[in-house]
Amino acid sequence: MHRTVKRTLLSLVGSLALLAISFAAGAQDKVARTPDGKPDLNGIWQALTSANWNLEAHNAEAGPVPSMGALGSIPGGLGVVEGGRIPYKPDALKKRADNKAHWLERDPLAKCFLPGVPRATYLPFPFQIVQEPQTLLLTYEFDAANRIVYFNRPNSQSQVDSWMGYNLGHWEGDTLVIETTGQMEETWFDSAGNFHGPTMKVQERYTPAGANALMYEATITDPEVFTRPWKISMPLYRRLDKNVQLVDFKCVEFVEELLYGKYRKGVAK
Amino acid sequence: MNRLATQKVLLNSLLIGVAVPVLATAAFAAEPGKSSKYVAPKTEYGQPDLRGVWNFSSDTPLERPAHFKDREFMTPEEAARVHRQIEERSAAADQAARAPASASRDPGGYNQFWVESLAQQTNLRTSLIIDPPDGRMPPFQPGIKIEAGGLGPDTGGERPVRFRVGGVRKDGPEDRGLSERCLAGFNSGPPFMPSMYNNNVQIFQSKNTVVIMTEMIHDARVVKLDNRPPLDPAIEQWSGDSRGRYDGDTLVVETRNFTNETQSFRAAGTGTTLHLVERFTRVGKDRVNYQFTIDDPATFTKPVTVLVPMVRADGELFEYACHEGNYGMKNMLSGARQEEREAVGKK
Numbered sequence: 001m002h003r004t005v006k007r008t009l010l011s012l013v014g015s016l017a018l019l020a021i022s023f024a025a026g027a028q029d030k031v032a033r034t035p036d037g038k039p040d041l042n043g044i045w046q047a048l049t050s051a052n053w054n055l056e057a058h059n060a061e062a063g064p065v066p067s068m069g070a071l072g073s074i075p076g077g078l079g080v081v082e083g084g085r086i087p088y089k090p091d092a093l094k095k096r097a098d099n100k101a102h103w104l105e106r107d108p109l110a111k112c113f114l115p116g117v118p119r120a121t122y123l124p125f126p127f128q129i130v131q132e133p134q135t136l137l138l139t140y141e142f143d144a145a146n147r148i149v150y151f152n153r154p155n156s157q158s159q160v161d162s163w164m165g166y167n168l169g170h171w172e173g174d175t176l177v178i179e180t181t182g183q184m185e186e187t188w189f190d191s192a193g194n195f196h197g198p199t200m201k202v203q204e205r206y207t208p209a210g211a212n213a214l215m216y217e218a219t220i221t222d223p224e225v226f227t228r229p230w231k232i233s234m235p236l237y238r239r240l241d242k243n244v245q246l247v248d249f250k251c252v253e254f255v256e257e258l259l260y261g262k263y264r265k266g267v268a269k
Numbered sequence: 270m271n272r273l274a275t276q277k278v279l280l281n282s283l284l285i286g287v288a289v290p291v292l293a294t295a296a297f298a299a300e301p302g303k304s305s306k307y308v309a310p311k312t313e314y315g316q317p318d319l320r321g322v323w324n325f326s327s328d329t330p331l332e333r334p335a336h337f338k339d340r341e342f343m344t345p346e347e348a349a350r351v352h353r354q355i356e357e358r359s360a361a362a363d364q365a366a367r368a369p370a371s372a373s374r375d376p377g378g379y380n381q382f383w384v385e386s387l388a389q390q391t392n393l394r395t396s397l398i399i400d401p402p403d404g405r406m407p408p409f410q411p412g413i414k415i416e417a418g419g420l421g422p423d424t425g426g427e428r429p430v431r432f433r434v435g436g437v438r439k440d441g442p443e444d445r446g447l448s449e450r451c452l453a454g455f456n457s458g459p460p461f462m463p464s465m466y467n468n469n470v471q472i473f474q475s476k477n478t479v480v481i482m483t484e485m486i487h488d489a490r491v492v493k494l495d496n497r498p499p500l501d502p503a504i505e506q507w508s509g510d511s512r513g514r515y516d517g518d519t520l521v522v523e524t525r526n527f528t529n530e531t532q533s534f535r536a537a538g539t540g541t542t543l544h545l546v547e548r549f550t551r552v553g554k555d556r557v558n559y560q561f562t563i564d565d566p567a568t569f570t571k572p573v574t575v576l577v578p579m580v581r582a583d584g585e586l587f588e589y590a591c592h593e594g595n596y597g598m599k600n601m602l603s604g605a606r607q608e609e610r611e612a613v614g615k616k
Contacts, residue, residue: 034313035313035314036313042475042476042477042478112592113592113593114588114590114593128478128491130473130474130475130478130480130491131475132312132320132473132474132475133313135320135473137473137480137482137489139480139489139491144486144487144488144489145487146482146487146489148471148585148586150585159587160587162587162588162590163588163590163593164588184593186593243497243498245491245493245497245500245510246491247504247506248506248507248508250452250507252450252451252452252592253450253452256441256442256443256450259598259599260441260442260598260599260602263441263599263602263603263606264440264441264602265439265440265441265605265606265609266440268602268603268606
């Protein structure tokens with residue numbers, strides 16, 4: 001009897017150990033959950049894509065500042081737009097080409113203006129999600145941009161336009177859905193002149209793909225500029241660097257010469 | 270104040286003004302945190318729940334006025350009298366602003382509709398400083414210079430300009446204060462301090478992270494709760510680097526790694542030597558006590574502790590897109606160049 005108990009205990013310990021090993025192996029893919037059962041999206045995430053240069057497929061090319069050489073050159077990319085091309089109306093397509101021809105003087109990011117949605121997501125900078133049951137904060141390293149996402153005020157409307165928009169969230173299963181309206185007309189999608197109008201709506205979907213990745217989709221609806229809604233998608237990766245944290249990229253200081261240099265004493269004519 | 274800078278900010282302030290009743294006057298017990306048996310609600314992680322938008326407007330002076338001598342608290346009657354005086358001053362200021370403007374006169378800025386001149390709930394304390402016990406700033410260390418700007422004429426002085434409002438001259442953007450350059454809010458700190466308007470902060474809490482987000486300058490300061498090692502001293506940041514822990518019902522936040530481009534506190538010192546300790550304690554359904562200690566022996570002969578009561582706000586934070594609408598900077602600089610041209614023409 002005594003021996004039987006001992007043997008049973010031993011085998012129980014053995015199977016627990018096996019269970020622990022298999023649990024550890026699977027833990028990489030297991031989506032963490034908050035106490036209310038939602039996917040736990042807390043953490044620091046980043047896109048790895050050249051979408052910020054151009055949402056559509058594009059070749060690598062020399063950058064605009066010759067002294068920067070290869071450091072300032074533009075990487076190519078396969079594009080992130082479903083179907084390959086953004087469905088512009090004819091006049092809007094001309095404006096996009098004009099924007100591209102005047103990229104440096106017009107790209108709002110060059111002036112350190114808040115990047116808007118969805119561009120903030122795929123800048124070459126990390127962002128952090130801080131998740132509460134009724135509210136979620138997206139805080140971006142670039143320009144200290146941030147968005148407060150409200151879960152508890154469905155169907156409410158933006159009271160004033162803003163650069164990072166009015167953000168309403170809800171969950172569809174394990175997918176975080178954010179509807180963004182009320183964005184300033186001035187933001188762009190990328191550095192290729194892709195733009196939108198003042199009544200754009202963006203629907204973003206963040207779906208966990210294992211513990212350390214999110215599948216990101218954004219659907220753009222703006223009948224003033226596009227013939228139909230269109231979609232981009234890309235993965236977002238959890239930053240696994242030890243002790244990773246956001247650090248300042250408050251770029252306002254870096255663009256004062258660009259914006260105000262011509263008004264300096266001794267420079268202004 | 271960047272008066273001309275942001276039409277958007279004006280609009281934002283308007284909305285906050287509507288959302289938040291500015292003249293609530295329900296009097297508080299002198300120190301509810303100490304006397305009441307209040308137990309803070311908890312988040313789903315068992316932490317004291319500090320979530321939401323809080324307003325830290327105040328009509329209590331930082332330093333105790335001399336006539337209160339060693340009195341820490343006013344009577345409710347004295348507080349009511351102070352309130353009446355503030356309201357009368359505000360009404361008089363608005364009356365003066367209604368006088369027709371002339372070409373030569375300053376067109377003025379905000380009327381009292383914008384201004385948070387009274388606390389949301391009466392604070393009977395005679396000063397925001399609670400330590401030193403006399404409610405006054407301790408002496409500066411020898412050789413520490415006061416560098417302060419203001420809404421009046423430029424003050425002269427050297428770069429870097431570490432103060433927030435006003436400027437030293439108008440030769441270039443670097444001659445202006447940090448809030449005119451949209452690099453820091455005039456009340457955003459850290460530590461954040463009651464000022465003219467937009468005295469709003471939202472606190473976010475998740476398991477390992479707290480975010481302290483002031484409306485001014487859309488600064489979301491991320492507080493790490495996971496006992497990570499200190500940040501490399503080579504990293505210097507506008508809002509420092511914040512680490513936190515819960516001590517009972519109090520969130521304790523310690524911040525270092527401030528940049529040399531800001532001041533320590535009270536128009537003196539630099540961020541480099543500042544060690545800031547903040548304590549957020551939920552002391553009532555609608556109130557959090559924000560208490561902070563300036564620990565900077567290079568600048569001050571003693572630590573300074575300040576207590577700012579915060580009251581729950583029903584409104585939301587609006588986006589303070591200061592830089593995007595900073596027409597004020599261009600106008601100030603190009604106006605100064607025009608004045609120089611006119612001065613040459615007169616010679």
